[in-house]
Amino acid sequence: MRIKKIRLGNKEVMPFTIPSGIISTEASSLERLAKEIPEIGILTTKSITPEPRLGHREPVLAQYAQNSFINAVGLTNQGMEEFARSLDRLKIPDDKFLLISIAGTTPDEFRQLTKKLSPYADGLELNLSCPNVKQGGLQIGNDSRIVRETVSTVTSLTNKPVFVKLAPNLANIVETAMAAIEAGANGLTAINTKGPEEYKFEGYDVLTNKKGGKSGREIITLGLSCVQKLADNFSNIPIIACGGIFSANDVLAYENAGASAFGIGSALAMMKDSELRQYFSTLIRDLEDGTNNTSNLIKKVNMEYRKFRVTDRYDLADDFHVLVMDCSFEAQAGQFLFAWLPEKGEKPFSILETTPLKIAFSEKGCFTKDFAKLKPKDEIYFRGPYGISPEIPKNSKVALVGGGCGIAGINLFAENPNIEQVFIGAKDIDHLIIPRKPNDPNMLFLATEDGSAGHKGLVTDLLSIYHNADFFINCGPEAMVKAAIEIESQLTFPERIYSSIDYMTRCGVGLCGSCANEQGLRTCVEGPFMSNKK
Ligand SMILES: Cc1cc2nc3c(=O)[nH]c(=O)nc-3n(C[C@H](O)[C@H](O)[C@H](O)COP(=O)(O)O)c2cc1C
Ligand code: FES
Structure with a gap:
């Protein structure tokens, strides 16, 4: 396949992106991707809402089948004012198209978002498809009248390209797309995650929100059929396809279905920046040469919980404790784990000792207060280890x-x-x-x-x-x-x-982007011990 650039507004850019909400959720990571990965032509931001949103409590991401995830991040973002301030400082090269994803609950909120953020954007993506919010998202997408009103509100305020992001499980995806296009949308993005759905482990809902949206390998067939339907009905409208793209063959399948740009999200789990660079350059070579080398670069993701029992606890101070478990936990110095208390939440912890596993913690928030109630014989789940151990040179002191x-x-x-x-x-x-x-x-x-x-x-x-x-x-x-x-x-x-x-570490597998440091590096996959080198 010859890589065809995509024309969007007055720019012609490489047809690849990382879809909204994955990896590049902070301005610092957007800037980093823009600098480091030439194959990414479209920089898609996290969906931004008018007001800041904390999102749902962790766990917000789980793996329900290998390389297939379910998430209920809940549109965590800093709100449009703070995001606009971070965009003021952002340097985006001319060969990139900055697609700002916006998510409101009413046409009026979309109006505010467009007014505030359109001046910074090369284009807007309207998220009318999030399955993880009580208002907006899927509800809007399912109501053609509100879709029309929302899209025409936005298109009347900006002359930049407007994409509408669609969910795979809309009542009628073609009808929703028709309403959006008639109201002036210039392009479609498909698909958002499939949901809301449940995922249970040993009888417990894993996501604190109970339900979430599915992404990754298992949703590609659904994504392809949605894109095919859209392309059959709207042949002149560009479609950014995402949903389960892992390899060059997946890109080709979406291209055959009618897509003109490609979003790769879940496939990038556990990849450090150097591995992202290698993944995208290999993908291009695979597409040009008809090879399939990206498959070797996909990481095996370990998010499986293992049940432990508390055998001992030491209360060193009123608010400072050590818990001792009944088993060992294999990990190297510098790595960390997540502890999950079903129905209470999940948090990352350092590992004090591996054999048997010991955790030291101070009571700071709701989760650690629940954690502090654990006593001998109580059960708890851990997943990991995550992160990498810094290499200590042999002859150093x-x-x-x-x-x-x-x-x-x-x-x-x-x-x-x-x-x-x-x-x-x-x-x-x-x-x-x-x-x-x-x-x-x-x-x-x-x-x-x-x-x-x-x-x-x-x-x-x-x-x-x-x-x-x-x-x-x-x-x-x-x-x-x-x-x-x-x-x-x-x-x-x-x-x-x-x-x-x-840093705020939420998923541990490099997808949610919340742990990015000032240099835009995700500390859960590159750290947590980061060298001071710029
Ligand atoms: C952790 C996570 C967060 C996401 N956040 C958003 C979001 O803020 N806005 C949005 O439109 N889609 C969001 N999505 C959906 C993705 O943009 C994408 O549509 C979906 O994951 C399918 O692509 P994939 O199978 O390549 O991951 C999110 C997905 C994940 C896994
Ligand atoms: S990317 Fe989610 S915690 Fe690092």
Whole structure:
């Protein structure tokens, strides 16, 4: 297949995108994709609503069959005002088409969104198909009168291309598309996820929202039949196809069905940025040469829960606990896991010990308060491990720096023979976990804010005096990590400083994009320990 660019408005761009809500949900990740992946011609944003939305409580994503997912993210986004501010700072190259996805509950909300965001966009995609919201989404898509009103409201306010995103399970997808096109839509995107549907594990609803929309491998047949129906009825309208595209053959199948651009989302689960680059360049070569090498690049995704039983708990302080489980959990230093309490929620945790599994945590929000109620014999589910272990060069001298719960995050590194020094800080002796000791016990440095153990003050006070390392691993509260990096930057190269800062980690498999750092890197697949290298 010769790759045909797609003409959208006054731009001609490569016909590939990552569909809305996947990976590039933060402005920093959009900018990164724009710079790093030449094959992506259309940059589709997360669906933006007038007001900020927290979305649903985790779990928001589950894998119901290999490479097939069900999600109920619930349109988490910062709202149009904040998003517009982030777009002000965004640099999008001329050879990319910025497609801003918007989601309102009424035509008036779409009016506000268009007025605010159209000036930044090359085109708008109206999400009339989200299965995970109480108002708007699918309800609008199923009512041709509101579709007409919504689309004509938007098209009367902008002369940029307007795409309407359709759900596969609309009562009549052709009727909805007809209403949109008659009201001035210039293109269609199909399909959104299939839902709302349930997914249970051992009798429990996995998604806290109970129902979600299905994506990935299992929905391709449905996606193809929707695109075929749309192309049969609207031959001159461009269609961005998404839904289960994994390989060049899938792209060809959608092209034969009538699509002119292709969105690849779920197929990219677990891929780091370097792997995304390789995936897209291989896809192009596969399409040009008739090969099928992308299939080897798809990752096996492990989201399966395993049931554990609590055997012990230690209450180190009123709000600080260690739970001990009945089994071991295979993981490397630096990796993390998710703990799931059915009907309560799910959160990521560092692994204090693997054999048996031990988790240290402080009570901060609703989930950890429920977690803190667990007692011996109670059951709990874990999935993982996720993330990667930083590679520690053989002849380096390594210092570990941990604060608060971050001590749990560095404990597994202490086994490494290169560990020269361990710096630990907490607010008082009750919140201090003494990690495995370095070879020389004199190289363990303790600090507490109230002076109840070790130095009275901050762990970084000790680091600045006693450091004797050329490779650093930091884990703890953001302020501590930033202060540690400042000291360490004067002692070694940025690529020898690894730090873990708590970003919002929701899916762990690289899809939801919520864990992106300031450089647009998703810390769940590239980290959580990220080098300080820019
Ligand atoms: C985690 C996740 C979040 C999503 N968020 C949105 C969204 O905000 N807006 C939207 O129109 N579609 C959203 N979708 C649907 C995708 O854009 C896409 O239509 C769907 O996943 C099918 O493509 P795929 O099988 O390649 O993943 C989301 C899908 C996933 C998996
Ligand atoms: S992409 Fe979802 S948590 Fe990282």
